Amino acid sequence: MYYDPFVLPFTIGLTALLLFLIIKYIRWIRTFRKSERRKIRKGIFSLKTLRSIGEIFSECLLHRKIYRTNPFLGYMHTCFGLGWFLLIVAGKTESMVYHTSAVNPPYFAIFFRFFHPAKETFPYSNTFAFITDLLLLFILSGLFLALAKRLWSRIVGMRKTTKHRPLDLLILTTLWLIFPLRFLAESFTSGLRGGGSFLTNNAGEFFARFLPLEQLTYPAWWAYSGVLGLFFILLPFSRYMHIPTEIVYIFLKNWGIKQGTKFNAFSEIQMYACSRCGICIDSCQLNSSLGMDTQPVYFLKKIRHQKEYGHLIENCLLCGRCEASCPVGLTHNALRLAKRPDLSRITKNTYSYAKNAAAPAKMAYFAGCMGQLTPAVTRSMEQLFKQAGVSYTFIDKEGGVCCGRPMLLAGNREEAAVMAEKNRAILKASGAEVLVTSCPICLKMFREEYGLQIRIVHHTEYIDELIREGKLKTVPSEQRTVFHNPCELGRGSGIYQAPENILKSISRKIDTAFDGKKSLCCGGSLANTSIDGKQRNRIAGDAAKAYAAYKPDVLVTACPLCKKTFATASDIPVKDIAEVVAERCRP
Amino acid sequence: MNIVIIGGGPAGSEAAYRLAGEGYTVDLVEKENSIGGNLNNWYQLFPDRKPASEVVQGLQQHLNHPGITLHIDTEAIGITESAPGKFSVKLSNNTVLHSAAVLLATGYKLFDAGRKEEYGYGIYKRVITSAELENLFTNHSLATVYGDTPQRIGFIHCVGSRDEKICNYHCSKLCCITAIKQAIEVREMLPEAEIFCFYMDMRMFGPGYEELYREAQEQHNIKFIRGRLSEAAENINGQVVIKVEDTLVGKPLRMSLDLMVLMVGMEAAAGSGTLAGSVQIPLYPNGFIRPADPHTGTNLTARPGIFTAGSCTSPMNLTDTLTDARSAAWQIKKWLTGPDKQ
Numbered sequence: 001m002y003y004d005p006f007v008l009p010f011t012i013g014l015t016a017l018l019l020f021l022i023i024k025y026i027r028w029i030r031t032f033r034k035s036e037r038r039k040i041r042k043g044i045f046s047l048k049t050l051r052s053i054g055e056i057f058s059e060c061l062l063h064r065k066i067y068r069t070n071p072f073l074g075y076m077h078t079c080f081g082l083g084w085f086l087l088i089v090a091g092k093t094e095s096m097v098y099h100t101s102a103v104n105p106p107y108f109a110i111f112f113r114f115f116h117p118a119k120e121t122f123p124y125s126n127t128f129a130f131i132t133d134l135l136l137l138f139i140l141s142g143l144f145l146a147l148a149k150r151l152w153s154r155i156v157g158m159r160k161t162t163k164h165r166p167l168d169l170l171i172l173t174t175l176w177l178i179f180p181l182r183f184l185a186e187s188f189t190s191g192l193r194g195g196g197s198f199l200t201n202n203a204g205e206f207f208a209r210f211l212p213l214e215q216l217t218y219p220a221w222w223a224y225s226g227v228l229g230l231f232f233i234l235l236p237f238s239r240y241m242h243i244p245t246e247i248v249y250i251f252l253k254n255w256g257i258k259q260g261t262k263f264n265a266f267s268e269i270q271m272y273a274c275s276r277c278g279i280c281i282d283s284c285q286l287n288s289s290l291g292m293d294t295q296p297v298y299f300l301k302k303i304r305h306q307k308e309y310g311h312l313i314e315n316c317l318l319c320g321r322c323e324a325s326c327p328v329g330l331t332h333n334a335l336r337l338a339k340r341p342d343l344s345r346i347t348k349n350t351y352s353y354a355k356n357a358a359a360p361a362k363m364a365y366f367a368g369c370m371g372q373l374t375p376a377v378t379r380s381m382e383q384l385f386k387q388a389g390v391s392y393t394f395i396d397k398e399g400g401v402c403c404g405r406p407m408l409l410a411g412n413r414e415e416a417a418v419m420a421e422k423n424r425a426i427l428k429a430s431g432a433e434v435l436v437t438s439c440p441i442c443l444k445m446f447r448e449e450y451g452l453q454i455r456i457v458h459h460t461e462y463i464d465e466l467i468r469e470g471k472l473k474t475v476p477s478e479q480r481t482v483f484h485n486p487c488e489l490g491r492g493s494g495i496y497q498a499p500e501n502i503l504k505s506i507s508r509k510i511d512t513a514f515d516g517k518k519s520l521c522c523g524g525s526l527a528n529t530s531i532d533g534k535q536r537n538r539i540a541g542d543a544a545k546a547y548a549a550y551k552p553d554v555l556v557t558a559c560p561l562c563k564k565t566f567a568t569a570s571d572i573p574v575k576d577i578a579e580v581v582a583e584r585c586r587p
Numbered sequence: 588m589n590i591v592i593i594g595g596g597p598a599g600s601e602a603a604y605r606l607a608g609e610g611y612t613v614d615l616v617e618k619e620n621s622i623g624g625n626l627n628n629w630y631q632l633f634p635d636r637k638p639a640s641e642v643v644q645g646l647q648q649h650l651n652h653p654g655i656t657l658h659i660d661t662e663a664i665g666i667t668e669s670a671p672g673k674f675s676v677k678l679s680n681n682t683v684l685h686s687a688a689v690l691l692a693t694g695y696k697l698f699d700a701g702r703k704e705e706y707g708y709g710i711y712k713r714v715i716t717s718a719e720l721e722n723l724f725t726n727h728s729l730a731t732v733y734g735d736t737p738q739r740i741g742f743i744h745c746v747g748s749r750d751e752k753i754c755n756y757h758c759s760k761l762c763c764i765t766a767i768k769q770a771i772e773v774r775e776m777l778p779e780a781e782i783f784c785f786y787m788d789m790r791m792f793g794p795g796y797e798e799l800y801r802e803a804q805e806q807h808n809i810k811f812i813r814g815r816l817s818e819a820a821e822n823i824n825g826q827v828v829i830k831v832e833d834t835l836v837g838k839p840l841r842m843s844l845d846l847m848v849l850m851v852g853m854e855a856a857a858g859s860g861t862l863a864g865s866v867q868i869p870l871y872p873n874g875f876i877r878p879a880d881p882h883t884g885t886n887l888t889a890r891p892g893i894f895t896a897g898s899c900t901s902p903m904n905l906t907d908t909l910t911d912a913r914s915a916a917w918q919i920k921k922w923l924t925g926p927d928k929q
Contacts, residue, residue: 372818373705397820399830533751534872567702568753 002115006222007107013229014106020236021244028265036257036266043255052254056247061085065327069279070157072145077277077327079142087135094128110228113186113195114221129197136186137199139179146176160287162278162297164239165305171238174231181227185220188213239301242275246328249273259334261413267338270330271300280322280332285521286315289539290531296322296332303339313339315530317539318409319521320491340411348418354401356425361393364432366423366446368439369402370560376575377438377560380582381459387585388471393430400426405445409527420450427452436462438578440489440559441526447493458489460558463581464498467505473586474506481507481580482552484543484566485519486559499558499577506584510550520546522557524565540569548572556580588923591616591676591686593663593862596624597905598897598912599692600646605916607654611923614684615655616676618662618858622647624694630724632905633768634795642905663858665865672892688892688919691862691876692912693899695853698747698755705818706746706849713737713827714819714847716746717762720769729776729846733825737780737845740773741829742766743816744786748852757873759852760902763789764796766850767803774807782809783842785816785831793904814840819847853902866890876900886915894919 029040043049058064061082067074088109095109096102098116108115145156153161164172183200190196191204192213207213235241249269257266276297286292294315302309316336323332358364365385367378378394385392404419423446427435434455437443443458457465466472481503489495496516503509514520523539544566547555555570557563558577566574590606592599595617603613621627623646629639650657662679666689669675676684700708700716708714712732715723723729731737744766748759763786770782789811791797803809814831822828826843833840855874863870868888869877876899879887886894896915897908 372820375707375710375820376704379710533754537754564704564752567704 002105002108004111004114004221006114006218006225007105007111008225009222009229010110010225010232011105011107011229013232017232017235024236025248028269031265032257039256040252043251048254048256049251052251055250055254059250059327059329060243060246063327065329066277066279069325069327073149073156073158073279076142076145076149076156079139079145083135083139083142087132087139090128090131090135094125094132097124097128098122107225111221111225113189113200116195126197129195129201133197133199133201136179136183140183143176143179158278158282160278160281162276162281163293164276165301167234168238168276171231171234171240174227174234175240177227178224178231181220181224185217185224188217188220192217239274239276241272242328245269245272246275249328249330253329259331259338261338263335263338267335270335271304273328274300274330275328276301277327279325279327283321283325285319285321285523285539285543286317286528286531289523289542290535296326296330296335299336309339311530314528316528317487317521317523317525318527319487319525321487321518321521324491324517337409337411340409342411342413344407344412344414344418346415346418348421351401351418351422354399354422354426356422356429358395358426358430359393360429360431361391362432363390363392363434363436364427364430365392365394366396366400366403366435366437366442367394368396368437368442368560370441370564371438372396374438374560374563374576377563377578380576380578381436381438383582384463384466384472384578384585388466390466390471392436393432395426395430395432403439403442403445404449405441406526408445408449410529416445416449420445424450424452427454438560438576440486440493440495441561444488444492458493458495458498458558459578460489460495460498460502463578464501467502467581472581474581474584475586476505477507477584479507479554479580480552481509481554481556482512482547482550483509483515483577484522484547484555484557484562485516486557486562487519487521487525489558490519491517499556502577502581503556506581510552512547512550514546522559522562522565523569524561526561536565537569540565544570544572544574554580588612588687589614589685590688590690590919590923591663591674591684592690592692593676593858594624594692594694594897594899595619595622595657595659596692596694596897596908597626597642597646598694598899598908598915599624599690600650601909601912602690602692602896602916602919603655604646604649604652605913606919607652609916609920611654611920613655614658614676614686615650616658616661616663616678616684618660618679620660622650622657622659625697626905628718628721630721631768631772633764634793634799636768636772663862666862666893668866668890668892674892687923688894690894690896690915690919691859691888691899692896692915693856693858693862695898695902696856698759698851698854700746700849700851702753703746703750703849706743706816706847707819707821707827708849711819711821711825711827711847713821713825713845714849716849716851717742717765717769718851720773720848724769724772727776729773731846735845736777738777739781739842739844740770740777740783740846740848741827741842741844742770742782742784742848742850744784744850745815746849746851747854749787755852755854755873757875757902758790760790760792761904762850762852764791764793764799764904766848767796767799767809769848770809771799771803771807774809782807783844784809784811785814785829786811787813787815793906812840853898856899859899863888866893868893871901886911886918892922894922 063077066077091109095112149156186200187203190200191208280295281287284295286294294312299312318333371378401419401422404416408416438459446456483499520543523536555572555574556577563576589612591614592603593616595615600622603615607613623643626639664677667675674686674689766784791800814834817830820828827847828843831840863876871877876895878885894915896912
């Protein structure tokens with residue numbers, strides 16, 4: 001039996017950590033609803049579990065998504081995640097090959113070089129020594145980048161990095177010390193008694209020249225074990241809870257657990273799964289345009305550490321840019337919404353004045369409140385309907401009821417439900433089989449909250465279909481266009497291809513760095529009730545400038561609210577895609 | 588000693604005339620091809636209905652003074668101060684004017700009504716701005732683009748003013764009295780028409796204004812409805828259908844209009860920002876130039892030797908603009924003859 005008292009800090013730390021995690025996760029999952037627990041039971045023995053393991057490998061170890069932000073940042077995380085994992089696997093394998101037994105205490109593999117320092121050969125011993133040295137070097141290179149990031153975050157492509165609490169900085173230091181101490185302990189041992197490979201062996205010979213290794217080696221192993229134990233003990237209280245929790249989150253997510261309207265145990269799991277990498281900070285326009293610290297990293301951090309976070313609940317555009325960039329794939333919009341209280345005041349009677357009637361037609365057109373405020377858009381749509389020869393009923397032409405999404409985004413779900421009920425009745429009266437909306441905000445609401453059995457499309461999709469079916473004859477032009485994809489259309493509803501098709505067919509569409517999921521928010525979002533008109537205008541101005549840098553003749557959007565927000569902030573003309581198509585249509 | 592005045596509207600012209608009368612040589616820079624500025628777009632002035640052209644002609648005559656050099660069709664691009672009290676003003680034709688003092692009289696620009704898309708300007712042909720209505724007065728015809736004579740006319744106050752959504756928090760101050768003046772002029776041309784004003788508050792700050800407001804109600808049957816326009820649509824007859832809340836009665840109101848006049852507000856002229864910026868003179872958040880002190884330092888700026896006159900510092904009517912210009916002329920003279928200058 002191999003044993004030495006210095007393994008105790010490591011062993012105690014690891015045991016305590018594992019016990020804590022098991023208790024914590026079981027207690028969380030026990031509060032899940034029955035239907036969710038059923039999902040977990042069904043999911044465990046299905047392909048979803050395999051898919052989860054794949055995702056854990058690519059996101060928790062490889063950190064694939066971080067490479068999209070910056071290759072250096074990705075490499076740094078790969079070093080720690082994959083590097084440490086492989087080091088453990090290689091160490092364990094080595095110990096098993098040596099010991100010719102599958103069961104040996106965890107510390108034996110970790111401190112293998114202490115228990116087996118000499119050049120005693122066993123199958124592939126040199127290969128193992130080489131691999132573990134290589135992996136250690138790999139991790140140390142990541143550590144070097146991490147240090148550089150703390151000092152100067154821009155080299156890893158981050159304009160801002162997270163501001164951490166003192167405890168988190170302590171444990172960060174603990175983590176950083178683990179690998180240099182392992183390096184020292186193994187090098188000293190090698191310098192004293194041989195063994196190791198190109199890294200530790202050479203370093204050992206080097207240290208032996210001027211250091212009293214006899215006195216230093218044993219304390220170095222104590223320090224290595226101590227730091228490991230300390231890291232494990234501190235982990236539950238620090239942001240490094242994300243390491244085990246992200247794994248749990250990936251499983252639960254793939255088994256079909258979703259963030260509901262309440263901030264519950266699953267929300268807490270998401271909260272602990274946040275690694276506070278800070279990638280959301282740069283993606284957030286409330287930071288880049290207004291310098292506000294309201295990003296998910298700070299929001300979740302404040303909730304977790306019971307700090308005052310009330311002022312952050314409303315201060316979010318729910319534009320989804322952080323969600324799109326989050327390497328852990330947390331549902332930040334739903335988390336923020338779950339914290340917004342339902343303060344509903346209106347009742348069914350509020351809308352008693354509105355008729356439950358609409359002219360019958362196969363297709364219903366809903367302009368929405370913002371559509372009503374942009375007559376150029378609704379007019380273009382009516383022109384296009386006529387030119388394509390489609391019969392339609394404009395269900396809110398003479399005034400209607402709001403789709404309810406602004407209320408839902410404010411947390412007032414009951415009010416939203418009242419409005420949805422009213423609009424459902426109007427839609428039913430029309431007998432329409434297809435609903436076309438001009439506003440992506442309404443679109444998302446109709447699709448996700450109304451439970452309608454009819455087809456619901458945004459006018460970009462509808463126009464795209466009309467053009468492809470040959471019902472609309474467009475004339476191409478040399479006009480340079482840039483497309484601003486509205487938050488609720490692109491990231492919100494996954495509509496990217498239709499506007500691309502349309503603009504490519506009628507104009508010279510210029511690709512930008514803000515295409516697809518990277519689209520900027522106009523700042524007019526209904527979801528943020530915290531910022532004022534001037535602050536919105538600053539966000540809009542910065543976004544308009546970013547698009548204007550590509551020198552388009554016109555900035556094209558597909559949301560009446562975005563259009564109105566940009567109208568005050570943009571130096572170049574802003575038009576809705578419907579207007580641009582209407583201008584390029586042969587009658 | 589030479590003075591450069593930027594802007595040939597009423598403020599710049601008046602100040603040029605006063606300073607020339609004091610024996611200074613003046614360069615007056617105007618970007619348009621004639622002087623008079625926004626006044627050229629007006630038919631009659633409130634409250635006495637004096638023809639605006641008379642005032643412009645008066646200003647023009649004054650500029651015949653031999654001490655004044657007029658640079659029309661020329662824009663001032665930037666100001667530099669080479670030594671304290673020595674200014675160079677760069678012009679769009681690449682000439683540089685040297686002066687001992689600079690007067691900014693860059694004025695204002697009218698709000699672009701197209702930015703309030705919900706009011707339908709540029710989309711519905713029966714929607715015009717107050718400036719365009721003045722043009723109709725000049726031509727003595729209120730016929731719409733469809734050729735008919737409007738029977739129901741609505742004036743919409745505060746278009747581009749006191750509106751958080753378009754980030755204009757300020758009151759443009761003149762639109763209320765302008766609407767009253769214009770409503771009376773319309774009444775005189777169309778005795779049978781229905782005329783409405785939709786307002787938030789009636790701000791009758793000048794002499795004779797409140798009296799004119801009363802007269803409009805008592806003698807001209809102009810109806811005032813307190814409520815802001817929410818949106819406008821077009822019906823089959825091409826009329827503008829407006830939705831307003833009558834906030835005194837507390838009820839929503841729908842009405843069709845044959846002609847809708849948008850009382851466009853005043854915004855800082857683009858030139859104010861660039862010129863003030865070129866010599867680090869601060870602006871108010873709404874873009875107007877910030878005086879050295881709002882009470883005791885008007886006409887003065889953060890930079891000694893650079894002065895302001897007229898509506899480049901805030902919305903101002905013609906009376907106040909001319910007064911402000913004379914005050915600026917006196918401030919400039921005081922600066923040029925001050926103890927450190929002699």
